[in-house]
Amino acid sequence: MSKPNLREPSEDLPAASEARRSDLPNADGRAADAEMARVLGTTPFHMALDSSGAGIAHWKHEPLHDVVEPMTHHVIMAYNGTMQRVERRTGSSVAIGTFRPGVVIIIPEGSSSRWDIPKPVDVVQLYLPHTMLDRVAREADIAAPTDLLERTGHPDPITSRLLLTAADAMEGNGPLDTLFRHQLTDLLATRLLAAHTGSPTTFQPTLGGLSPSVLRRAIERLRSDSDADVSLAALASDAGLSRFHFCRSFKESTGLSPHAWLRQHRLEQAMNMLRDTDESVVSIAAALGYSSQTAFAAAFRKLTNETPGEWRRRTR
Numbered sequence: 001m002s003k004p005n006l007r008e009p010s011e012d013l014p015a016a017s018e019a020r021r022s023d024l025p026n027a028d029g030r031a032a033d034a035e036m037a038r039v040l041g042t043t044p045f046h047m048a049l050d051s052s053g054a055g056i057a058h059w060k061h062e063p064l065h066d067v068v069e070p071m072t073h074h075v076i077m078a079y080n081g082t083m084q085r086v087e088r089r090t091g092s093s094v095a096i097g098t099f100r101p102g103v104v105i106i107i108p109e110g111s112s113s114r115w116d117i118p119k120p121v122d123v124v125q126l127y128l129p130h131t132m133l134d135r136v137a138r139e140a141d142i143a144a145p146t147d148l149l150e151r152t153g154h155p156d157p158i159t160s161r162l163l164l165t166a167a168d169a170m171e172g173n174g175p176l177d178t179l180f181r182h183q184l185t186d187l188l189a190t191r192l193l194a195a196h197t198g199s200p201t202t203f204q205p206t207l208g209g210l211s212p213s214v215l216r217r218a219i220e221r222l223r224s225d226s227d228a229d230v231s232l233a234a235l236a237s238d239a240g241l242s243r244f245h246f247c248r249s250f251k252e253s254t255g256l257s258p259h260a261w262l263r264q265h266r267l268e269q270a271m272n273m274l275r276d277t278d279e280s281v282v283s284i285a286a287a288l289g290y291s292s293q294t295a296f297a298a299a300f301r302k303l304t305n306e307t308p309g310e311w312r313r314r315t316r
Contacts (some may be wrong), residue, residue, distance in 0.1 A: 029069060029070030029071045029072050029109075029110060030069070030070075030071060030072065031053040031071065031072055031073065031127075032053060032071045032072070032073040032075050032125070032127040033047065033049060033053060033055075033057060033127060035068065035069055035071050036057070036059065036075075036125065039064070039066050039067075039068050039069075040059060040061040040064065041061070041062075042059070042060075042061050042062075044057045044058060044059050045058045045059060045060050046058040046167055046170070048170060048177065048181055049127070050181075052129050052131075052132075053072065053073055053127055053129065054073070054127055054128060054129055054132060054185060055126075055127050055181065055185075056124065056125070056126055056127075056163075056166050056167070056181060056184075056185075057124070057125045057127070058123075058124050058125075058167040059121070059122075059123055059124075059125065060120070060121070060122050060123075061120065061121050061123075062120055062121075063117055063118050063119055063120060063121075064115050064116070064117040064121070065115070065116050065117075066114070066115065067112060067113070067114045067115075068107060068112060068113055068114075068115060069112055070109075070110045070111060070112050071107070071109060071110070072109060072110075072129070073109055073127040073128055073129050073130075074106065074107070074108055074109045074126075074127075074128045074129075074130065074133065074148050074192075075105075075106070075107040075125055075126070075127060075128075076104060076105070076106050076125065076126040076128065076159070076163065076188065076192065077104065077105040077106075077107075077123045077124065077125045077126075077163075078103075078104055078123065078124045078159065078160040078161075078162075078163035078164045079099045079100060079101060079103055079104075079105065079121070079122070079123055079153075079160070080101060080122045080123060080124065080164055081099065081119070081120065081121055081122040081123070082119055082120075083098060083099065083100040084098070084099050084100075084117070084118060084119045085097070085098055085099075085118075086098070086099055086115065086116065086117045086118075086152065086153065087115070087116040088113050088114070088115055088116075088150075088152045089113060089114040089116075090111065090112070090113045090114075090150065095150070095152040096152075097152035097153030097154075098153045099117070099121070099153050100153070101160065101164075102155060102156075102157040102160050102161075103153045103154055103155055103156065103160060104151055104154055104156045104159050104160055104163075104196075105123075105151055105152060105153065105154075106148055106149065106150060106151035106154070106192075106196060107150070108147070108148045108149070108150060109129075109130050109148075111150065113150075124163050124164050124166060124167045125163075126163055126166075126185070126188055128185065128188070128189065128192075130146070132185065132186075132189060133146045133148070133189050133192065133193065134146055135243075136186055136189040136190055136193065136243075136244055137193055139242035139243065139244035139245060140190065140193075140244050142193060146193060146197060147197060147198060148192060148196050148197060149196050149197065149198065151196060154196075156195060156196075158191060158195075159188065159191050159192070159195070159196075162184065162187065162188055162191065163188065166180075166181075166184055171263075171290070171295060171298070171299040171302075172290050172291040172292060172294075172295025172296070172298075172299070173266070173288070173289050173290050173291070173295065173296075173299065174289060174291075175230045175231075175262070175289060176259065176262055176263055176266065176289075178231060179230060179231065179232055179258060179259045179262060180259040182231065182232040182233070182243070183232055183247060183257055183258060183259050186232070186243055186244060186247065187247075190244070208249070208252065209249050209250070209252035209253030209254075210239065210246075210249045210250060210252075210253045214239045214240070215250075215253050215254070217238055217239070218235055218238065218239055218246075218250060218258075219261075221234070221235060221238060222235070222258065222261060222262050222265060223265060230262065232246070232247070232258065235250075235258060246258075263299075263303070266288055266289075266299075267300070267303050267304075269288060270284060270288060270296075270300060270308065271311070271315075273287070273288075274308055274311060274312040274315070275312065275315050275316065281293055281296070281297070281308045281309060284296070284308070285297075296308065
Protein backbone atom coordinates (compact mmCIF):
# COMPACT_ATOMS: atom_id res chain seq x y z
CA MET A 1 0.00 0.00 0.00
CA SER A 2 1.51 3.32 -1.07
CA LYS A 3 2.28 5.99 1.49
CA PRO A 4 1.24 9.56 0.81
CA ASN A 5 3.83 11.99 -0.52
CA LEU A 6 4.70 14.69 1.99
CA ARG A 7 5.09 16.86 -1.07
CA GLU A 8 2.75 16.00 -3.90
CA PRO A 9 4.75 15.14 -7.04
CA SER A 10 3.19 16.66 -10.15
CA GLU A 11 3.91 18.04 -13.58
CA ASP A 12 5.03 21.23 -11.83
CA LEU A 13 7.87 19.43 -9.99
CA PRO A 14 10.63 20.25 -12.51
CA ALA A 15 9.37 23.82 -12.80
CA ALA A 16 9.49 24.28 -9.03
CA SER A 17 13.02 22.90 -8.95
CA GLU A 18 14.10 25.19 -11.77
CA ALA A 19 12.78 28.08 -9.69
CA ARG A 20 15.10 27.01 -6.89
CA ARG A 21 17.93 26.83 -9.40
CA SER A 22 17.30 30.45 -10.37
CA ASP A 23 18.25 31.38 -6.81
CA LEU A 24 21.66 29.80 -7.46
CA PRO A 25 23.03 31.61 -10.52
CA ASN A 26 26.39 29.84 -10.40
CA ALA A 27 24.91 26.34 -10.11
CA ASP A 28 25.82 23.95 -12.91
CA GLY A 29 22.81 21.71 -13.44
CA ARG A 30 19.26 21.27 -12.22
CA ALA A 31 17.94 20.40 -8.78
CA ALA A 32 18.22 16.72 -7.89
CA ASP A 33 14.49 16.06 -7.57
CA ALA A 34 13.84 17.51 -11.06
CA GLU A 35 16.64 15.55 -12.71
CA MET A 36 15.55 12.32 -11.02
CA ALA A 37 11.96 12.86 -12.12
CA ARG A 38 13.21 13.38 -15.69
CA VAL A 39 15.59 10.44 -15.92
CA LEU A 40 13.42 7.97 -13.98
CA GLY A 41 10.25 8.93 -15.84
CA THR A 42 8.03 8.53 -12.79
CA THR A 43 6.96 10.23 -9.57
CA PRO A 44 8.42 9.43 -6.13
CA PHE A 45 6.68 7.01 -3.81
CA HIS A 46 7.44 9.49 -1.01
CA MET A 47 9.24 12.86 -0.91
CA ALA A 48 9.96 15.62 1.61
CA LEU A 49 11.99 18.64 0.52
CA ASP A 50 13.11 21.99 1.92
CA SER A 51 13.10 25.19 -0.10
CA SER A 52 16.78 24.59 -0.91
CA GLY A 53 15.92 21.26 -2.52
CA ALA A 54 17.56 19.35 0.34
CA GLY A 55 15.51 16.39 1.47
CA ILE A 56 14.65 12.74 1.16
CA ALA A 57 12.85 10.84 -1.59
CA HIS A 58 11.80 7.21 -1.99
CA TRP A 59 11.67 6.01 -5.60
CA LYS A 60 10.56 2.76 -7.19
CA HIS A 61 11.43 2.73 -10.87
CA GLU A 62 11.94 0.48 -13.86
CA PRO A 63 15.30 -0.53 -15.37
CA LEU A 64 17.37 2.47 -16.37
CA HIS A 65 19.59 3.02 -19.43
CA ASP A 66 20.22 6.75 -19.58
CA VAL A 67 22.51 9.62 -18.68
CA VAL A 68 22.02 11.41 -15.37
CA GLU A 69 22.88 15.04 -16.09
CA PRO A 70 24.74 17.34 -13.63
CA MET A 71 22.75 18.32 -10.52
CA THR A 72 23.01 21.11 -7.96
CA HIS A 73 22.96 18.63 -5.07
CA HIS A 74 24.95 15.63 -3.98
CA VAL A 75 22.71 12.56 -4.31
CA ILE A 76 23.28 9.74 -1.83
CA MET A 77 21.26 6.55 -2.30
CA ALA A 78 20.55 3.47 -0.22
CA TYR A 79 19.40 0.42 -2.18
CA ASN A 80 16.50 -1.71 -1.01
CA GLY A 81 15.84 -4.11 -3.88
CA THR A 82 16.91 -7.35 -5.52
CA MET A 83 20.67 -7.76 -5.87
CA GLN A 84 21.88 -6.82 -9.33
CA ARG A 85 25.02 -5.82 -11.21
CA VAL A 86 25.05 -2.30 -12.67
CA GLU A 87 27.33 -0.27 -14.90
CA ARG A 88 28.19 3.41 -14.54
CA ARG A 89 30.11 5.29 -17.24
CA THR A 90 31.72 8.66 -16.47
CA GLY A 91 33.65 9.89 -19.52
CA SER A 92 36.01 7.07 -20.46
CA SER A 93 35.83 5.54 -16.98
CA VAL A 94 33.59 2.50 -16.38
CA ALA A 95 32.59 1.34 -12.90
CA ILE A 96 30.87 -2.01 -12.34
CA GLY A 97 29.02 -2.30 -9.05
CA THR A 98 26.59 -4.56 -7.25
CA PHE A 99 23.39 -3.04 -5.86
CA ARG A 100 22.26 -4.84 -2.72
CA PRO A 101 21.06 -3.87 0.77
CA GLY A 102 23.87 -2.35 2.81
CA VAL A 103 25.56 -0.42 0.00
CA VAL A 104 25.42 3.25 -0.94
CA ILE A 105 25.56 5.07 -4.24
CA ILE A 106 26.93 8.63 -4.39
CA ILE A 107 26.56 11.03 -7.31
CA PRO A 108 28.58 14.14 -6.39
CA GLU A 109 27.17 17.57 -7.19
CA GLY A 110 27.86 18.57 -10.79
CA SER A 111 28.92 15.13 -12.06
CA SER A 112 27.30 13.27 -14.96
CA SER A 113 27.23 9.55 -15.71
CA ARG A 114 25.44 7.03 -17.88
CA TRP A 115 23.72 4.32 -15.87
CA ASP A 116 22.77 0.85 -17.10
CA ILE A 117 20.59 -0.86 -14.48
CA PRO A 118 18.92 -4.02 -15.83
CA LYS A 119 16.24 -4.63 -13.16
CA PRO A 120 13.62 -2.53 -11.31
CA VAL A 121 14.97 -0.43 -8.45
CA ASP A 122 13.73 0.44 -4.95
CA VAL A 123 15.93 3.21 -3.57
CA VAL A 124 15.88 5.99 -0.95
CA GLN A 125 17.77 9.15 -1.90
CA LEU A 126 19.21 12.02 0.13
CA TYR A 127 19.57 15.35 -1.70
CA LEU A 128 22.32 17.38 -0.04
CA PRO A 129 23.48 20.85 -1.18
CA HIS A 130 27.22 21.25 -0.81
CA THR A 131 26.63 24.31 1.37
CA MET A 132 25.09 21.99 4.00
CA LEU A 133 28.10 19.70 3.91
CA ASP A 134 30.39 22.70 4.33
CA ARG A 135 28.27 23.98 7.23
CA VAL A 136 28.49 20.69 9.13
CA ALA A 137 32.24 20.55 8.53
CA ARG A 138 32.63 24.13 9.76
CA GLU A 139 30.49 23.53 12.86
CA ALA A 140 32.50 20.42 13.66
CA ASP A 141 35.80 22.33 13.19
CA ILE A 142 36.89 20.14 10.27
CA ALA A 143 39.51 21.67 7.98
CA ALA A 144 39.74 18.74 5.55
CA PRO A 145 38.28 18.97 2.00
CA THR A 146 34.58 18.15 1.79
CA ASP A 147 34.44 16.91 -1.81
CA LEU A 148 32.52 13.63 -1.95
CA LEU A 149 33.81 10.58 -3.82
CA GLU A 150 31.76 8.81 -6.47
CA ARG A 151 30.44 5.52 -5.14
CA THR A 152 28.81 2.69 -7.09
CA GLY A 153 27.47 0.03 -4.73
CA HIS A 154 30.00 0.86 -1.98
CA PRO A 155 29.55 -1.13 1.26
CA ASP A 156 28.40 1.19 4.07
CA PRO A 157 25.69 -0.44 6.20
CA ILE A 158 25.58 2.51 8.63
CA THR A 159 24.67 5.13 6.01
CA SER A 160 22.40 2.66 4.22
CA ARG A 161 20.44 1.82 7.38
CA LEU A 162 20.06 5.47 8.38
CA LEU A 163 18.75 6.46 4.96
CA LEU A 164 16.40 3.49 4.54
CA THR A 165 14.78 4.09 7.93
CA ALA A 166 14.10 7.70 6.94
CA ALA A 167 11.53 6.60 4.37
CA ASP A 168 9.40 5.02 7.11
CA ALA A 169 9.97 7.58 9.86
CA MET A 170 7.76 10.44 8.63
CA GLU A 171 4.66 10.49 10.83
CA GLY A 172 2.39 13.07 9.20
CA ASN A 173 3.19 15.62 11.93
CA GLY A 174 4.77 18.77 10.46
CA PRO A 175 7.06 19.88 13.34
CA LEU A 176 8.10 16.32 14.19
CA ASP A 177 8.81 15.38 10.57
CA THR A 178 10.79 18.55 9.85
CA LEU A 179 12.86 18.20 13.03
CA PHE A 180 13.57 14.56 12.22
CA ARG A 181 14.56 15.32 8.62
CA HIS A 182 16.93 18.15 9.59
CA GLN A 183 18.48 16.08 12.37
CA LEU A 184 18.93 13.09 10.07
CA THR A 185 20.40 15.23 7.29
CA ASP A 186 23.06 16.61 9.65
CA LEU A 187 23.79 13.12 10.97
CA LEU A 188 24.18 11.75 7.44
CA ALA A 189 26.41 14.70 6.51
CA THR A 190 28.76 13.86 9.39
CA ARG A 191 28.80 10.23 8.24
CA LEU A 192 29.63 11.28 4.66
CA LEU A 193 32.49 13.46 5.89
CA ALA A 194 33.77 10.55 7.98
CA ALA A 195 33.64 7.90 5.27
CA HIS A 196 33.20 9.29 1.75
CA THR A 197 35.70 12.10 1.14
CA GLY A 198 39.29 11.97 0.00
CA SER A 199 40.38 12.71 3.58
CA PRO A 200 38.16 10.70 5.96
CA THR A 201 37.45 12.54 9.20
CA THR A 202 37.30 11.42 12.83
CA PHE A 203 34.78 13.33 14.94
CA GLN A 204 35.66 14.14 18.52
CA PRO A 205 33.19 12.96 21.19
CA THR A 206 30.93 15.52 22.82
CA LEU A 207 32.25 16.83 26.12
CA GLY A 208 29.42 17.90 28.40
CA GLY A 209 25.79 18.72 27.78
CA LEU A 210 23.75 21.91 27.82
CA SER A 211 23.77 24.22 30.81
CA PRO A 212 20.63 23.93 32.98
CA SER A 213 19.26 27.28 31.78
CA VAL A 214 19.85 26.51 28.09
CA LEU A 215 18.35 23.03 28.46
CA ARG A 216 15.31 24.51 30.21
CA ARG A 217 14.75 27.00 27.37
CA ALA A 218 15.08 24.26 24.76
CA ILE A 219 12.56 22.04 26.54
CA GLU A 220 10.16 24.95 27.03
CA ARG A 221 10.29 25.59 23.29
CA LEU A 222 9.75 21.91 22.47
CA ARG A 223 6.84 21.66 24.93
CA SER A 224 5.13 24.82 23.71
CA ASP A 225 1.55 24.29 22.56
CA SER A 226 1.68 27.52 20.55
CA ASP A 227 3.09 27.96 17.06
CA ALA A 228 6.65 28.26 18.40
CA ASP A 229 9.34 27.33 15.90
CA VAL A 230 10.76 23.96 16.98
CA SER A 231 13.03 23.53 13.99
CA LEU A 232 16.59 22.44 14.65
CA ALA A 233 17.86 25.83 13.47
CA ALA A 234 15.60 27.69 15.94
CA LEU A 235 16.53 25.43 18.86
CA ALA A 236 20.23 25.76 18.14
CA SER A 237 20.04 29.53 17.67
CA ASP A 238 18.17 29.95 20.95
CA ALA A 239 20.91 27.98 22.67
CA GLY A 240 23.66 30.01 21.01
CA LEU A 241 25.13 26.87 19.42
CA SER A 242 25.53 25.38 15.96
CA ARG A 243 23.04 22.72 14.90
CA PHE A 244 25.81 20.12 15.09
CA HIS A 245 26.81 20.96 18.66
CA PHE A 246 23.26 21.53 19.88
CA CYS A 247 22.13 18.06 18.83
CA ARG A 248 25.10 16.38 20.46
CA SER A 249 24.83 18.40 23.67
CA PHE A 250 21.05 17.94 23.94
CA LYS A 251 21.44 14.18 23.69
CA GLU A 252 24.27 14.27 26.23
CA SER A 253 21.94 16.09 28.66
CA THR A 254 18.72 14.13 28.10
CA GLY A 255 19.73 10.80 26.61
CA LEU A 256 17.49 11.56 23.62
CA SER A 257 17.86 13.46 20.38
CA PRO A 258 15.62 16.55 20.02
CA HIS A 259 13.33 14.60 17.67
CA ALA A 260 13.08 11.60 19.98
CA TRP A 261 12.36 13.91 22.95
CA LEU A 262 9.57 15.72 21.08
CA ARG A 263 8.09 12.45 19.84
CA GLN A 264 8.01 11.11 23.42
CA HIS A 265 6.39 14.34 24.61
CA ARG A 266 3.72 14.10 21.89
CA LEU A 267 3.03 10.50 22.96
CA GLU A 268 2.60 11.55 26.59
CA GLN A 269 0.22 14.33 25.54
CA ALA A 270 -1.78 11.84 23.48
CA MET A 271 -2.00 9.38 26.37
CA ASN A 272 -3.16 12.09 28.77
CA MET A 273 -5.88 13.25 26.39
CA LEU A 274 -7.03 9.70 25.64
CA ARG A 275 -7.19 8.78 29.33
CA ASP A 276 -8.47 12.01 30.89
CA THR A 277 -10.84 13.47 28.28
CA ASP A 278 -13.66 12.33 26.05
CA GLU A 279 -12.17 14.03 22.99
CA SER A 280 -12.45 11.95 19.83
CA VAL A 281 -9.32 10.44 18.31
CA VAL A 282 -9.81 12.75 15.33
CA SER A 283 -9.82 15.82 17.60
CA ILE A 284 -6.75 14.62 19.50
CA ALA A 285 -4.88 14.01 16.25
CA ALA A 286 -5.67 17.54 15.07
CA ALA A 287 -4.76 19.10 18.43
CA LEU A 288 -1.35 17.42 18.34
CA GLY A 289 -0.64 18.56 14.79
CA TYR A 290 -1.11 15.32 12.85
CA SER A 291 -2.32 15.58 9.27
CA SER A 292 -4.98 12.91 9.78
CA GLN A 293 -6.39 10.39 12.23
CA THR A 294 -4.66 7.66 10.21
CA ALA A 295 -1.25 9.32 10.55
CA PHE A 296 -1.77 9.78 14.30
CA ALA A 297 -2.91 6.18 14.79
CA ALA A 298 0.09 4.84 12.86
CA ALA A 299 2.54 6.93 14.91
CA PHE A 300 0.86 5.93 18.20
CA ARG A 301 0.86 2.25 17.30
CA LYS A 302 4.54 2.38 16.31
CA LEU A 303 5.45 3.42 19.86
CA THR A 304 2.88 1.42 21.87
CA ASN A 305 1.86 -1.55 19.69
CA GLU A 306 -1.74 -0.44 20.23
CA THR A 307 -4.14 1.84 18.40
CA PRO A 308 -5.30 4.95 20.30
CA GLY A 309 -8.73 3.35 20.72
CA GLU A 310 -7.30 0.11 22.09
CA TRP A 311 -5.05 2.00 24.52
CA ARG A 312 -7.97 4.17 25.73
CA ARG A 313 -10.21 1.17 26.38
CA ARG A 314 -7.46 -0.68 28.25
CA THR A 315 -6.50 2.20 30.55
CA ARG A 316 -9.96 3.45 31.51
